[in-house]
Amino acid sequence: MVEVTKDLPRSADGLAMDWLEVPFGPCFPGLPGGLKLTLTLDGDGVTEGQATSLVAMNTSSEEVAVETFIERLAAAMPLAPVSYRLLACRAIEQAxxxxxxxxxxxxxxxxxxxxxxxxxxxxxxxxxxxxSFVWLTRRAAALQLETQRADREQLVALRPALQSLIARLEHTPLLKARLKGIGALPHGSQDLRGPVARASGRTEDARQADAMYRELGFEMRAESAGDAWARLRQRHVEIMTSLDLVEVAGDPELPKLRAIDNPSGTGEATVETPRGRATLRLTQERGQVVSVELDSACSQHIGLVADLVEGQELGDALVAVGSLDLSPWEVTS
Known part of the structure; x- marks a missing residue:
């Protein structure tokens, strides 16, 4: 054995083992479909890893009518279609x-x-x-379905159920023990956005610069630990903040393009999507979108994976990646 393993790299415990490159995804429990996570394992430890999107959006497309562009962009982002529909409408209207x-x-x-x-x-x-928290999967999925088509009154009626779920999660010792200290972002991580940034104590939220949100009384709140537990708690806070905003704003209206007359020009818009700030820049000529540039949170966050998983046990690495809430569709190529 000494002779066989003499040239192999040594892990932290001094044992020499064959390193295995193992793919997780694009279909794997706890990770979004379309995300491929490749980890190099030394026993049950991760020596290196990277994440890639198999459904990344290619923004270099042919000329397309503005209405068609809005529908295509919304359809291309199945985890946040309203956010990207709004982003497209605002950019076109600004142009x-x-x-x-x-x-x-x-x-x-x-x-x-x-x-x-x-x-x-x-x-x-x-x-x-x-x-493998079956009760959480069932309860959260059921509430998600109720929320997606709810009007203001129905959403307000869901407040007790949402508060109950959040209270149960924050008072589940096993869950806190599993997440606390896991996936803490390396010091100096750049361009964090959305809940990932706010869970690290950063005051990064595009809604702060939005006049309508100031009118609605929006106040940003942030965690500080920057680990998986903080990201869980940050999303809890944001669920209740969003509910408060809907209660003040009124019934949700699916974004639709306001009346325009085949204009030409360049437009730019920014929206705080559920995963963070996204900015769209486009040029349109006589009602046709001719060029597009999209900067999304997930395009930035997917690069965090390598540092996040290095040196972690396999289970912890998977939890850490899952806590980023990566949407592979929102990664641009």
Whole structure:
């Protein structure tokens, strides 16, 4: 054995073992479909890893009518279609020189916050699958379905159920023990966005610069530990904040393009999606979108995986990656 293993790299415990490259996904419990996670294992330890999207969006497309572009972008983002529909509408309207309409923006904000609640509940259901918390998967998935099509009154009626779920999760010692200290982001991680950034104590939220959100009384709250437990608690806070915003804003209205007359120009818009800030820049000529540039949170966060999993036990590495809530569709190529 000494002769066979003499040239192999040594793990932290001094044992020499064959390193295995193991793929997880694109279909794996607790990770979103379409995400491929490749880990190099030394026994049950991870020496290195990387994540890639198998469904990444290619923004270099042919010319397309503005209405068609909106529908295509929304359909391309199945985990956040309302966010990206709104992003496209705002960029096109900005290119056309339209000023925001407060009445329209109020309904759009309510729709965006409803999607944020549903998205975070979907992530909780995914966490339940990964940790074999069957009750969590069933309860979060059921609430997600109720939320997705709910009007203001129905959402407000869900408040006790949402509060009960959050209270149960935060008072489950086994869950806290499993997540606390796991997936802490390396010091100096750059361009964190959304709940991942706010769970690390960063005041990063595009809604702070939105006049409608200031009118609705939006206040950002953040955790600070930066680990998987903090990211769980951050999403809990955001579920209730979003519910408060919907209650003030009124009934959600699916974003629709306001009346424009085949304009030409360049537009830019930013939306705080459930996973963080996304910015869309586009150029349109006579009602046709001719060029697109999309900067999304997941395009940045997918690069965190390598540092996050290195040196971790396999189970901890999978929990850490899952806590980022990566959407492979929101990664641009």
């Amino acid at each position: 056309a020189g339209l000023e925001p309409d407060p009445a329209v923006e109020r309904g759009r904000a309510a729709a965006l916050e409803r999607e944020r609640i549903a998205s975070h509940l979907g992530w909780l259901a995914q966490l339940g699958r990964q940790l």
